[in-house]
Amino acid sequence: MRNGLLGVLLVLGVGSNASAQVLDLETCLKMADTANLSIVNSRLDVTMNKSQISSYLTARYPKIVANADYRYNAIIQGQLLPGEIFGGAPGTYQAVKFGVPFVFSNSIQLQQILFNPQINYGISTLKIQQEVLEIQQKITERDSKTQVANTFFNLQAINKQIGFVDSNLVNIDRLIGNMEAMERQKLIVKTEVDKLRINRLNSVNGKQTLLANKDQLEMLLKILIGLPEDQKITLASDDLVEKSILVDGNTINYPEMELIGAQIRMNEEEKKGNNMAYLPSLSFVAGYNYTYNMKPEDKVRQGIPSAFLGIRLDWTLFDGLEKYYKQKVTKISHMKLENQEELLNQQLHMQTENAKRQIEIQVNSLGIAQEQLKLSQSVYKQTELQYNEGTVDSNDLVKASTDLQQSQTNLVVAYVQLRQAELEYLKNIGNIK
Template identity: 25%
Template sequence: MRKISLLILLLTTYSEVFSQEAVPISKTDLESKVSDNNLQVKMAKKEAELAQAELLGTRAMYLPNVNASYTFSNTNNPLYAFGSKLNQARITAMDFNPDNLNNPKSISNFATKIEVQQPIINMDAVYQKKAGQVKVEALNIKTERTREYVQFELKKSYMMLQLAYKMLETLENAKQTTLANKKVIDNYYKNGMIQKSEVLYMDVRISEIESQIQTAKSNVKNASDYLYFLLNENSDNKVLKPTESLQYTEYIVDSNLRLNDHRKDLQAYQKSLEAYDWMIKSSKAKFLPKLNAFGSFEMYDNKVAQFNANGYLAGIQLSWNVFDGLKSKSEQEKYKAERSKAETEIEQYTKQSQLELSKANRQIEDAQTKVSFTKQAWEQSKEAYRIRKNRYDQGLEKSADLLSAETLMSQKELEYQQAVFEYNVAGEYQQFLKK
């Protein structure tokens, strides 16, 4: 019953995986895919768009501020009553009577007012705008670096998909080899030439390979789903299949390779320092004179929607912020401290990046050595299996020894494919780090 249940489970899973549509994809197709659809790239772009939206607020440094209002009031306050009547151009000689001045009747006032404030020179706002522009530039550069990272991740995931299919192919070939050997062993057993235990050994090996094949199929689907995730595409009932097989690619190793100072992430960090410089200048500029113009046009009447009297006011104001309770000074110190912190973080990040680049070079060398050794071991295991197979066919080897040789050969082939994958990934990572 356990065997039957296992068989049903394997058949069900096989049906689920391979009833899906196989979508072929090449490395060229992948490179032509628009990486802007990637969610990580989208988030970086939205961050830059947010900074651009914040930058729009600096337009207030040169655009006028215009307000319009319509106000109704009713008062018997002597001062406001006389002023309202004066604004309405309804003052007569009788209004100067002391009794009327001291005890006026209540008066209604409808006032329409348009106010305009026009900035002329505000250096602190000018420097704030400069800081905002630099911030936008930094985030745009960061977006470009994010796009480069996603492109590297796409290449890595594509190679992971190639490896998954290669391992599945290797295990399928191992299964065919084992089934061919099983036919020979079954014939030997029928003729009484071997014991039942040797047939059971072969059955165990086939079950082991079936289990590995099932895991390999799951790895194929996992790698395909991850690629779809990076591309931000729907993976329902679809599985990607690479048109090229996993191949060893030669990468140049330079132990003296130095970090590129113009790498986009480093450029973005330097831009952040520039933004802090502008913010410090903005804080200092708050003590500089500010020149602003202002004006208003007013219309008054004691009846609604009537505008029988009007007047205007216009002027220019030159002002200084002589002392603000050390608020601006504290702001300067804050920006200086943040800049110093950012400078230290950049130094640390730069040194870590150089270490990462050197490490990547060593990883390529180590992976290259591993490829050589695993390839040699694979070739030797194939030769060992060939020799044991010939001796087994001549009745000079046990089936257990043949199974051991076949298992070792399959294992070494898988190790070789894994080593090629690790080498190619290390090479692509080095290319990403040195851009």
């Protein structure tokens, strides 16, 4: 009995509110869609990248920069000039100071990009990055919902197993009561009753283990669907684990293939960007400056305006072969991505076919487990009847009880393994809703 309960636990894996919230699988998946933090963060990544695209697009707009420079020249800057300018002898020099102590300068400049190939490349890259993030969001949603469904079915399986244990305890308590009466009448020895008491203690211990595992799974489910820790929950139907979830198993969508396809397009854009880096960038520039000069002791106050318009060309004529080697790296990366795409396609198809076969295997295992349970129930009832008639001893009764409990465990395991196989298949084809 104890080994059987531990076996189902290995397969299954892993409160102050007045009323418990009733949950079905559909409700759990909907709650996870809005409250699961992994899903929420994946959507925030998509939103953040959209803002980055908008920010990058501002490079197309004109840039206007204003500057103000208010300066006091404690020592006027000087410069040596040929002395002959001032009537001196050739070959001599004289220091001359330029400027005034107080200089107030204000300027405003405008720059408008007319042509910059790197901007167009950057925008294309960000748009593909947006696709990548959206695909990753779908993968995150799929994986999170798979975890929710798996946890939900494990909880249902534990509830079903606890129900079996409770039913067995009722039968054992009834038998112990009958045998204690027979013991008092000196019809059987105490050892016969103790064998059933040991069996009962094993069942009680197994139930406690199941309840502890149930608490862990409930806590995990609350985290996955965004419920508070103290919220009591109960599952809407304990027999849902017996119903197939293969509503639509024909629609195949491999988000991993979409992801690597987007990465290949990103690589192609990177190649274009490397080629565009050979081209120059062209900008329109304009500026206005007003400088006010003051020398109070000489009563000098003079403003000098200036302005300009122009075109600026920036062109890297030689970069030390940097772009050439970048192109080589990009080409090798492209070859690697194509190989990964082919390998991934083969792996996904293999996993899908394996998942299909696993479903067939688990369906057969479930049929065997159901038949075993029917036989075990029949054997137990017959053995109990024979024991009451005195034709078999307590060892046969305990063995029949243990076999029944093992069959019950096997049935729960078979249901869970079948649901897990279906989940794995739906996950592989990207069809968990």
